[in-house]
Amino acid sequence: MQKTITPIDNTLYVERNYDGAKIEETINGSMKAQKVWADLDIKERVKLLTSFVEDFLSRSDLICEELSRQIGRPISQAAGELKGFKERADYMLSIAEKKLANIDVAKDDNFKSYIKRKALGVVFVIAPWNYPYLVAVNSIIPAMAAGNSVILKHSAQTPLCAEQLYQSAKKILPKDVFNYLHLNHEDSLKIVSDKRINFVSFTGSVKAGYDVQKATQNKFIDMTLELGGKDPAYARYDCDLEKTVENFVDGSFFNSGQSCCGIERIYVDEKIYNNFLELFVSKTYNYKLGNPLEKETNLGPVVKLSAADFILQQMNSAIDKGAKKMIDENKFMYPKEHKNYLIPQVLTNVTHDMSFMTEETFGPCVGIMKVKGENEAIKLMNDNKYGLSSGVYTANLGRGMRVSKAVRAGIVFVNTYRLISPMAPFGGIKDSGYGKEAGIESIKEYTRIKTTWYNSSDKPMTDPFTMG
Numbered sequence: 034m035q036k037t038i039t040p041i042d043n044t045l046y047v048e049r050n051y052d053g054a055k056i057e058e059t060i061n062g063s064m065k066a067q068k069v070w071a072d073l074d075i076k077e078r079v080k081l082l083t084s085f086v087e088d089f090l091s092r093s094d095l096i097c098e099e100l101s102r103q104i105g106r107p108i109s110q111a112a113g114e115l116k117g118f119k120e121r122a123d124y125m126l127s128i129a130e131k132k133l134a135n136i137d138v139a140k141d142d143n144f145k146s147y148i149k150r151k152a153l154g155v156v157f158v159i160a161p162w163n164y165p166y167l168v169a170v171n172s173i174i175p176a177m178a179a180g181n182s183v184i185l186k187h188s189a190q191t192p193l194c195a196e197q198l199y200q201s202a203k204k205i206l207p208k209d210v211f212n213y214l215h216l217n218h219e220d221s222l223k224i225v226s227d228k229r230i231n232f233v234s235f236t237g238s239v240k241a242g243y244d245v246q247k248a249t250q251n252k253f254i255d256m257t258l259e260l261g262g263k264d265p266a267y268a269r270y271d272c273d274l275e276k277t278v279e280n281f282v283d284g285s286f287f288n289s290g291q292s293c294c295g296i297e298r299i300y301v302d303e304k305i306y307n308n309f310l311e312l313f314v315s316k317t318y319n320y321k322l323g324n325p326l327e328k329e330t331n332l333g334p335v336v337k338l339s340a341a342d343f344i345l346q347q348m349n350s351a352i353d354k355g356a357k358k359m360i361d362e363n364k365f366m367y368p369k370e371h372k373n374y375l376i377p378q379v380l381t382n383v384t385h386d387m388s389f390m391t392e393e394t395f396g397p398c399v400g401i402m403k404v405k406g407e408n409e410a411i412k413l414m415n416d417n418k419y420g421l422s423s424g425v426y427t428a429n430l431g432r433g434m435r436v437s438k439a440v441r442a443g444i445v446f447v448n449t450y451r452l453i454s455p456m457a458p459f460g461g462i463k464d465s466g467y468g469k470e471a472g473i474e475s476i477k478e479y480t481r482i483k484t485t486w487y488n489s490s491d492k493p494m495t496d497p498f499t500m501g
Contacts, residue, residue, distance in 0.1 A: 035189050035215050040105035040334040040373050041324060047103070049192050052214040059212050060229050063155045063182040066209035071152040071180035075130050078178055081206055086122045086174075089201040090115060096166075098326070099193045104162055105333040105373075106288055107325040117453065118166045121471055122174045124455035129178040132476045143490040150480035152180030153254075154231035157224055159245070160195075161236040162188035162336060163291045168259075169198070171459065171470040172234040177210060179479040181232070185213040186221055190336060222248045232256060232479060236293075239464050257468030257478070259460055261393040262421035263297050265414040266450070267436065268309055269407060269427035270302035276448075277426040278312045284424065284450040286320065286377045289335050290397040294422035294444065294451065298383075298390050299401045300410040306403045310381065313401065314359050317377050322367040334373040335396055341373040344396035348380065351389035356380045356400070385416055393419065407432065411439045421461035424450045443469075 039046035052059075070078070089096075097111035106114075132150075139146040156176040160169040165187060173183050187195035195213035202211035216224070218241070225233050225248040233256040235245045242260040249256065266284065268277050284296040301309045325333035335341050352358065359379040367374045375397050383390050383400035390400050404410045414423055422444035427433045430447070437445040443461035446452060453459070458472030469475070 035192065035217075037103060037190055037192055038337070039102045040336050040371075041102060041326065042368075043338060043371055043373065047192055049215045051217055051220065053216060053220040055214060056216075056220065056224060059184060059209075059214055060155065060224070060227060062209035063184055063212055064229060066207060067152065067154055067180070067182035070177075070182060070207060070210045073180075075133055075178070075180075078180065079126050079129050082122075082126055082174060082177055085201050085205040085211075086119065086126075088205055089198060090119060092197065092200075096197055099197070100165070100191075101325045101333070103191045103193060104165070104291075104336055105325050107330045107333050109328050109331065110288075114164060114167050118170045121167070121170050121455040125174050125471075125476060126178060128473065129175075129476055132474070133179060133480070138484070139486075144486065144488055146484060146486045149483045149485065150179070150477065151483050153479055153481055154181060155229060156181045156183050156232045156234065156479060157230045158183055158185045159221060159233070159235045159237065160185060160187050160191075161293075162190035163288065163293065165191040165194040166198075168236050168293075168470075169194070171475065172257075173198070173211070175476040176232070176234075176479040177206075179476050181479050182210050183212070184224065184230075185211070186216050186224070187213065189215075218244070225249060226251060228252050230254070234470065235259070242466060255468070255478070257460065257470050258466035259293065259421075259468075259470065260464060260466040261419055262293060262295075262461065262465050263391065263393050263417050263419045264294055264422045264424075264442075265298045265300065265417070265440075266296045266424040267404075267407070267410040267414060267426070268299065268301045268305065269410075269425065269429070269432065269436075270304040271428040272305070272426035273428065274305060274308060274312060278309060278316060280426070280450040281424075282313060282316045285399040286317070286332060286397045287451065289333055289375070290377075290399075291336060291395055292451070295395075296399060296424065296450070297394055299399060300404045300413055301401060302407075302410075303403050303405055310359070310379075310401060314379060317360055317379060318364055320365075320377050322365050322374060322376055324368070332377060332397065334371060335375055336373070338373050340396065341375055344375060344394055344398060347389050347392070347394055348378065348398055351380055351383060351387040351400070354384075354387050355382050356387065356389065357382045385413065391417060407436055411436060415439075415441050418464045419461070420463040421465035422446065 037047035378398040424446040458469035460469040
């Protein structure tokens with residue numbers, strides 16, 4: 034039995050049976066549906082998927098409340114995820130026809146060739162709980178637009194997200210083009226390894242990412258893996274202090290620090306360190322930690338008690354090695370009886386000898402280090418096994434771009450943070466995974482290229498290698 038505990042008060046919110054017994058039926062249904070779906074004209078697929086998105090968003094109020102109850106994000110911020118869902122879906126559907134069009138690649142008077150993009154087949158999407166709709170849309174919309182069928186497996190923390198999407202799919206799309214399953218880890222890997230699955234999109238932990246990769250060793254398929262991060266940010270001495278601190282505070286604590294590209298470590302030039310730290314601490318006290326269903330709340334609990342325990346252990350380990358807390362817990366009013374309500378915390382006197390500065394934390398806390406200049410900042414930013422996103426603030430854009438080129442990460446923000454666009458690909462390097470989701474070319478990820486040559490005359494092809 035899959036149980037979802039709401040982080041609001043740590044009581045049982047949703048209970049579902051695991052769908053392991055439905056795997057065979059679901060894959061077979063998805064395969065049959067995909068063949069018919071792929072034969073539809075792209076304009077018809079886009080039309081149906083547009084209606085699917087509209088129907089889903091028509092229940093926004095209910096979906097936002099469910100989201101807050103499942104993951105603890107303040108309801109005042111929940112609508113932002115649905116806005117992002119719509120922006121990404123609308124954009125990917127708007128470019129689908131153009132991106133999937135045939136391409137002429139070779140011609141002469143008689144012999145011609147063209148490239149056609151064909152759907153892969155069945156796409157298996159394993160979506161995370163922290164942005165359950167925003168991440169899922171990156172895969173499910175381009176995959177279906179390209180003519181694939183989709184099986185979605187959502188986190189045990191967000192089962193209602195899969196069900197809400199399915200509700201609209203069942204109403205709008207042909208049967209079995211979109212399916213979902215509630216699965217444990219072992220059954221998820223069973224689907225990943227199934228040779229009838231033609232593409233896997235996974236977002237989650239590094240450990241689970243290696244499990245997914247290993248499960249595909251019996252076949253040749255592409256996949257995207259968006260895994261962990263320990264994202265750094267650097268404040269150069271000439272940065273706009275007010276703007277920089279405001280963005281770095283938001284980047285550190287939004288969604289209780291449970292963001293894929295959230296800031297977890299900050300490097301500040303020694304010339305501005307004291308002023309930066311003072312302003313950062315001051316702005317941190319602006320958060321109201323509490324019940325996410327209350328509109329005035331702008332910081333909710335972390336998703337699980339076990340997550341809170343890990344975050345506190347990591348911070349306490351750093352404190353034992355000399356780190357210093359900068360935020361006074363007594364200045365926050367929150368339900369202290371629930372141990373997953375964590376205040377936004379700042380640690381100083383931190384070093385890379387502490388796991389707090391090298392291992393993913395995924396919580397409302399950040400370490401701030403003083404550096405002598407950009408060379409030291411770059412060295413420390415790169416001193417990590419992860420490489421998802423990073424940021425730099427400076428009045429000298431040329432210097433900012435120099436730092437961005439030197440930082441080893443899939444995404445770099447210069448004088449901005451947490452900015453997303455449906456046109457921009459998202460993904461990391463190193464232990465943060467590989468492959469890109471969303472973006473201007475994303476729909477092509479869910480296709481294979483088929484080249485066709487044809488002779489438009491009665492002349493035989495005598496020497497094809499001479500053709501231009």
